[in-house]
Amino acid sequence: SHETGEKIPRSFVIGRGKLPVLLRNLEQDLRKLMLPHTALHLKESGKNTLKDFVHVAGPLGVSHFVILSNTKNAPYMKVVRSPHGPTMTFKVHDFCLAADVARALLRYRAPPSIFKNPPLVVLNGFNPAEAHLKLVTIMFQNIFPVIDVKKVKLSLCQRVLLLNYDKDTKVIDFRHYAISAQPVGVSRGIRKLVQRTKIPDLRTLNDVSEFVTKSGYGSESEAENESSRVTLPQDYGRGNPASQQSAVKLHEIGPRMTLQLVKVEEGLCSGAVMFHEYGIEENKKKNKKKEEPVDDMDVDMDGEEQHEEEEEDDDADYYRQEVGEEPGEGKRNFTLLRQVPCF
Amino acid sequence: MGMPHTIRKKVLYSAELRFGVSLGLLVETLSTFSSTSTTGLETRIPGQTCSPQEMGCLAIDLAEIVCANSRCKSPYQLAFLDRPIAPPADFDELVDLIPPKFYLPADDNVEKQWVFGMTKREKREARRLTKEHSKKARRDRLDPEKFVTTLQVLQQRNEVAEAHAEKEEEDEEAKAEENGKGDAEQAPVAGTERVKSSQELRERLHKRIEAIRAERRINKARDWQERTKDASKKRKKSENKTTQANKRQKQGHKETGIVPVSSEKVPVASDMEFGRVKIDSQKRTLNRKSKEKLLEQATKLQKDIQDTEKGKDVASKHSWDAALSRASGQKVFDNPKLLKQSLKREHQRREKSAKKWQDRHDSEAQRAQEKQQTRASHIKERIDARKQRLIAKREKKLMRPGFEGRKAGFLNEAK
Numbered sequence: 001s002h003e004t005g006e007k008i009p010r011s012f013v014i015g016r017g018k019l020p021v022l023l024r025n026l027e028q029d030l031r032k033l034m035l036p037h038t039a040l041h042l043k044e045s046g047k048n049t050l051k052d053f054v055h056v057a058g059p060l061g062v063s064h065f066v067i068l069s070n071t072k073n074a075p076y077m078k079v080v081r082s083p084h085g086p087t088m089t090f091k092v093h094d095f096c097l098a099a100d101v102a103r104a105l106l107r108y109r110a111p112p113s114i115f116k117n118p119p120l121v122v123l124n125g126f127n128p129a130e131a132h133l134k135l136v137t138i139m140f141q142n143i144f145p146v147i148d149v150k151k152v153k154l155s156l157c158q159r160v161l162l163l164n165y166d167k168d169t170k171v172i173d174f175r176h177y178a179i180s181a182q183p184v185g186v187s188r189g190i191r192k193l194v195q196r197t198k199i200p201d202l203r204t205l206n207d208v209s210e211f212v213t214k215s216g217y218g219s220e221s222e223a224e225n226e227s228s229r230v231t232l233p234q235d236y237g238r239g240n241p242a243s244q245q246s247a248v249k250l251h252e253i254g255p256r257m258t259l260q261l262v263k264v265e266e267g268l269c270s271g272a273v274m275f276h277e278y279g280i281e282e283n284k285k286k287n288k289k290k291e292e293p294v295d296d297m298d299v300d301m302d303g304e305e306q307h308e309e310e311e312e313d314d315d316a317d318y319y320r321q322e323v324g325e326e327p328g329e330g331k332r333n334f335t336l337l338r339q340v341p342c343f
Numbered sequence: 344m345g346m347p348h349t350i351r352k353k354v355l356y357s358a359e360l361r362f363g364v365s366l367g368l369l370v371e372t373l374s375t376f377s378s379t380s381t382t383g384l385e386t387r388i389p390g391q392t393c394s395p396q397e398m399g400c401l402a403i404d405l406a407e408i409v410c411a412n413s414r415c416k417s418p419y420q421l422a423f424l425d426r427p428i429a430p431p432a433d434f435d436e437l438v439d440l441i442p443p444k445f446y447l448p449a450d451d452n453v454e455k456q457w458v459f460g461m462t463k464r465e466k467r468e469a470r471r472l473t474k475e476h477s478k479k480a481r482r483d484r485l486d487p488e489k490f491v492t493t494l495q496v497l498q499q500r501n502e503v504a505e506a507h508a509e510k511e512e513e514d515e516e517a518k519a520e521e522n523g524k525g526d527a528e529q530a531p532v533a534g535t536e537r538v539k540s541s542q543e544l545r546e547r548l549h550k551r552i553e554a555i556r557a558e559r560r561i562n563k564a565r566d567w568q569e570r571t572k573d574a575s576k577k578r579k580k581s582e583n584k585t586t587q588a589n590k591r592q593k594q595g596h597k598e599t600g601i602v603p604v605s606s607e608k609v610p611v612a613s614d615m616e617f618g619r620v621k622i623d624s625q626k627r628t629l630n631r632k633s634k635e636k637l638l639e640q641a642t643k644l645q646k647d648i649q650d651t652e653k654g655k656d657v658a659s660k661h662s663w664d665a666a667l668s669r670a671s672g673q674k675v676f677d678n679p680k681l682l683k684q685s686l687k688r689e690h691q692r693r694e695k696s697a698k699k700w701q702d703r704h705d706s707e708a709q710r711a712q713e714k715q716q717t718r719a720s721h722i723k724e725r726i727d728a729r730k731q732r733l734i735a736k737r738e739k740k741l742m743r744p745g746f747e748g749r750k751a752g753f754l755n756e757a758k
Contacts, residue, residue, distance in 0.1 A: 086666035121618035138670040141619045148621045
């Protein structure tokens with residue numbers, strides 16, 4: 001980039017194997033998230049292997065891959081650093097598409113201008129003492145370009161990606177928000193006058209002073225978050241000039257996911273397994289199998305599947321108790337994959 | 344208001360141009376006009392310090408504009424337009440109607456004018472100041488508590504000018520005393536007599552303004568001369584000390600950025616981390632090891648891993664380190680096979696390019712030789728051709744009819 005003089009990391013978001021419609025939509029949402037340094041309309045055919053992508057990535061300057069795949073039990077997401085880099089495999093427990101978020105919110109606003117700049121990243125709860133968590137933070141920090149603190153324009157930081165790690169459940173919450181700022185200490189009418197371009201409608205007022213005093217002094221939500229007030233060092237959009245107090249608000253856009261780090265491998269979907277959620281020793285047989293064909297993704301998926309079936313034995317009993325059916329029977333309904341998390 | 348939006352806008356903007364008054368004031372007067380009751384003007388306008396007569400005059404003029412702009416004029420509007428207009432009673436009231444922007448000369452102290460030789464930073468600063476001042480002026484204009492009429496502005500300026508003149512007088516007196524002149528001549532400009540007519544005050548003000556301007560021009564010229572001298576000196580200095588300057592820049596930049604205001608310390612949770620941020624420019628690694636050395640290191644690493652005692656520890660430690668540095672974008676060369684391949688490729692490339700150069704070198708020598716040969720042959724041909732032509736010319740003379748040619752000698756003569 002011009003400002004920092006460092007290389008901008010670019011990414012490919014790909015799907016492996018046949019993905020159901022929902023996962024294809026999730027792939028598209030993830031591509032939007034990674035904009036502008038990703039291929040939004042990347043065309044992949046079934047015949048493309050991972051090797052093809054790796055060969056193409058070199059000359060194009062693509063450094064990261066985000067690979068979605070689907071198994072009977074759950075979809076998986078791999079974040080890979082090309083060409084020799086480590087691979088992190090996440091199991092997607094739940095996910096929510098951007099369209100679902102849009103339907104759930106009263107005012108969903110994701111104007112295309114906010115996708116012209118890369119998002120900020122905030123990671124919470126990742127204890128750097130644990131090597132695999134440290135690796136996760138470093139990977140996510142380096143998927144997006146470096147920010148030069150002195151030269152960056154504050155008004156271009158319009159999106160943020162939040163990753164929250166819960167050490168009890170070992171689950172990572174993945175959220176994507178748009179940032180907006182509102183001036184503090186003014187009534188709603190004046191705030192809207194200052195932030196929008198519309199001329200206000202004074203038809204219903206008897207006097208101009210009513211425009212100022214009618215909606216009360218201060219907005220309703222101002223009492224809430226004292227911690228969201230900041231003194232801006234630069235102008236941020238309309239009505240938020242530098243060195244004035246503004247309240248920072250987040251609006252959710254884009255997909256929501258609940259991830260769990262399952263595996264970290266040394267190479268690009270190959271190589272020694274450095275970390276495994278359920279223990280490296282127990283999965284050694286599977287690992288040995290994997291090491292033989294290096295780039296073939298299909299074997300990987302089978303390995304995961306087998307491992308999953310083993311682990312799910314306890315879960316199978318639980319399922320039988322609760323549901324009263326054998327696990328695996330009953331209608332295979334893909335909408336179950338999509339469980340909207342509530343919080 | 345039953346008026347369509349566009350006409351309302353036009354009325355408001357044309358009125359602003361004509362009177363230079365704020366939009367807020369206009370909206371208020373329009374609303375008062377529309378209510379068709381001119382009583383209670385004072386109560387409707389909170390905190391306004393205009394006299395009711397002035398408000399009435401403004402309202403009437405606005406009404407005139409409205410009537411003039413409306414397409415179908417009612418008989419009442421026509422009657423209103425044809426009404427007899429009386430002249431204003433008081434000169435002061437007239438003056439008050441004209442906004443100070445048009446009536447009084449421009450206030451010089453505020454805007455720092457462009458000077459030849461201003462640096463970019465100064466220009467930027469000046470631009471920022473004028474912007475801020477114009478914003479502040481606009482706020483003050485719209486603030487009902489800060490409303491000043493034209494006469495009041497004039498009075499204020501006169502007071503300021505007088506105070507300035509008095510101060511100058513005192514300074515001159517002090518200087519004269521220091522110099523030791525007993526009977527110091529008092530400067531006639533800063534007069535002790537106070538003439539209270541407004542015209543006198545105005546004239547004195549104008550004179551003072553002119554004097555200050557003339558002084559400032561002289562100062563500017565002097566400053567510019569000094570600055571050019573300094574600039575040439577500085578350039579020479581900077582050429583000698585570029586490296587030191589660069590170092591200083593890297594350590595302590597004071598440009599505005601997202602470094603947060605120091606007074607506010609936002610409490611951040613201890614385990615919260617943010618995206619990658621560049622604060623100080625780091626030097627690129629100057630020590631890049633050669634590929635042979637890297638190969639040595641990689642093979643050594645492999646051997647250590649094979650070693651059964653500590654091999655596992657070494658392997659795991661190395662794999663984590665390699666993963667972390669690869670994730671942060673640094674290249675790790677630990678695969679001896681790949682390094683060997685790369686070395687081989689480089690070697691082949693060098694050989695190939697050396698061969699190409701040699702071929703080119705040889706072929707050039709050869710081509711040069713060939714060219715010389717052809718040149719020499721062409722020259723020789725030309726000489727021979729010339730000789731032949733001369734011989735033929737000579738022989739032509741002797742080719743008379745009945746003549747067999749030149750004497751060639753006897754047939755059996757020994758040659």
